Amino acid sequence: MDTEQKLSVLGNAAKYDICASTAAPNKRPADQNYIGSNAAAGICHSYTPDGRCVSLLKVLMTNSCKNNCKYCVNRASNDFERSSFEPEELAQLFMELYRRNYLEGIFLTSGVQKSTAYTMERMIQTLEILRFKYNYRGYAHLKALPHAPANLIERGAQLADRMSVNLESPNPDRLKLIAGEKNFMLDLVEPINVIQKQISKGLLRSGQTTQFVVGAAGETDAELLRTTSWLYKKKNMKRVYFSAFIPTGDTPMSEARPVPLLREHRLYQADWLMRFYYYSIDDMVLQKDQNLSLEIDPKMAYALKNYETFPLEVNSAPFKFLLKVPGIGPTAARRIYRARKDNRLTSLNELKNMGVVVKRAKPFILLNGRAQGNIRNIMTVKQLELFCSSTARPAYLDEPLLLT
Numbered sequence: 001m002d003t004e005q006k007l008s009v010l011g012n013a014a015k016y017d018i019c020a021s022t023a024a025p026n027k028r029p030a031d032q033n034y035i036g037s038n039a040a041a042g043i044c045h046s047y048t049p050d051g052r053c054v055s056l057l058k059v060l061m062t063n064s065c066k067n068n069c070k071y072c073v074n075r076a077s078n079d080f081e082r083s084s085f086e087p088e089e090l091a092q093l094f095m096e097l098y099r100r101n102y103l104e105g106i107f108l109t110s111g112v113q114k115s116t117a118y119t120m121e122r123m124i125q126t127l128e129i130l131r132f133k134y135n136y137r138g139y140a141h142l143k144a145l146p147h148a149p150a151n152l153i154e155r156g157a158q159l160a161d162r163m164s165v166n167l168e169s170p171n172p173d174r175l176k177l178i179a180g181e182k183n184f185m186l187d188l189v190e191p192i193n194v195i196q197k198q199i200s201k202g203l204l205r206s207g208q209t210t211q212f213v214v215g216a217a218g219e220t221d222a223e224l225l226r227t228t229s230w231l232y233k234k235k236n237m238k239r240v241y242f243s244a245f246i247p248t249g250d251t252p253m254s255e256a257r258p259v260p261l262l263r264e265h266r267l268y269q270a271d272w273l274m275r276f277y278y279y280s281i282d283d284m285v286l287q288k289d290q291n292l293s294l295e296i297d298p299k300m301a302y303a304l305k306n307y308e309t310f311p312l313e314v315n316s317a318p319f320k321f322l323l324k325v326p327g328i329g330p331t332a333a334r335r336i337y338r339a340r341k342d343n344r345l346t347s348l349n350e351l352k353n354m355g356v357v358v359k360r361a362k363p364f365i366l367l368n369g370r371a372q373g374n375i376r377n378i379m380t381v382k383q384l385e386l387f388c389s390s391t392a393r394p395a396y397l398d399e400p401l402l403l404t
């Protein structure tokens with residue numbers, strides 16, 4: 001196989017790894033003796049028709065793997081052509097594409113060929129060639145393979161901007177069902193701990209990320225979100241990615257069905273609420289099956305479930321409560337907070353100009369004492385049955401103001 005063919009095979013095989021966010025820090029600015037910079041431009045993104053990010057040279061070192069994770073096309077039992085890059089070959093290929101301006105960074109991942117240590121050595125060698133032979137100082141994301149030894153993670157952290165370990169499942173029991181060879185704590189959480197230590201030393205300025213295969217092990221959204229919340233709070237995870245499981249014809253899971261992309265979307269919405277809107281895991285409204293509703297988004301579900309706490313007066317509601325109003329995001333909430341210091345807000349037009357999605361927000365707000373809509377008018381009969389049993393006043397209404 002020539003290099004171009006390898007790129008086609010190993011680039012395509014890497015498409016299941018998600019790497020959409022960048023956050024390249026101001027760490028290695030441009031310099032005439034070096035090539036590239038991860039400071040000014042960060043990473044640009046483009047998306048494939050199925051919505052996956054392909055902005056970096058996202059490629060596998062090898063698609064050979066000794067493991068047999070059921071959900072993975074690269075598993076050992078899958079009968080297809082295997083291929084590998086040599087470290088120098090991959091580094092050279094990357095630099096050719098980089099110089100032609102085709103890409104702005106590299107995301108290097110891999111199957112486990114022979115052993116984790118063997119494969120990670122080769123991945124690290126590739127980055128070393130890029131950094132020290134070609135003086136490349138742009139963005140690099142290095143995957144830590146399951147059971148990655150601490151010394152290799154430490155070396156990787158000296159070279160990369162970001163590292164990641166794919167948890168795939170939210171807990172040990174679920175992981176056992178789809179990846180019997182992996183130990184959740186030893187093989188996956190332990191490398192996350194080692195990466196966290198490197199970040200605390202000032203390395204890996206773009207942090208670490210992880211990914212779940214949603215629905216492969218029959219896990220619920222409640223399980224996924226609990227672990228996600230734990231990762232953000234305890235492991236300082238920069239991002240958690242969700243990838244809806246889509247079995248192929250030869251996936252060895254007879255019961256497996258494709259997971260709707262809308263489920264993946266709802267999980268991202270819930271994740272967003274936890275990271276930027278001050279929602280806790282307990283604020284997530286789950287259905288009887290412990291999943292988020294596919295019909296309405298998690299923010300609207302929260303507002304409908306807690307309808308008795310609305311409408312909120314836009315001119316006096318604390319910042320944190322404004323964020324609970326559907327149609328008001330962090331930017332609009334900040335603008336409202338600043339504007340009302342000078343003048344009372346009296347019209348929906350003013351809110352619209354501040355970025356509020358007025359149509360969504362209307363039933364949940366008072367504007368200068370006047371109601372703008374009726375929550376019950378937007379609830380379907382099904383939603384009334386589901387949400388109207390809740391009468392408790394949420395604790396957050398009695399908490400002190402968080403932001404000024």
Ligand code: SF4
Pocket residue numbers: 065066067068069072073074075076110111112146179
């Ligand atoms: S270890 Fe990684 S590449 Fe290998 S089968 Fe499992 S998920 Fe696939």
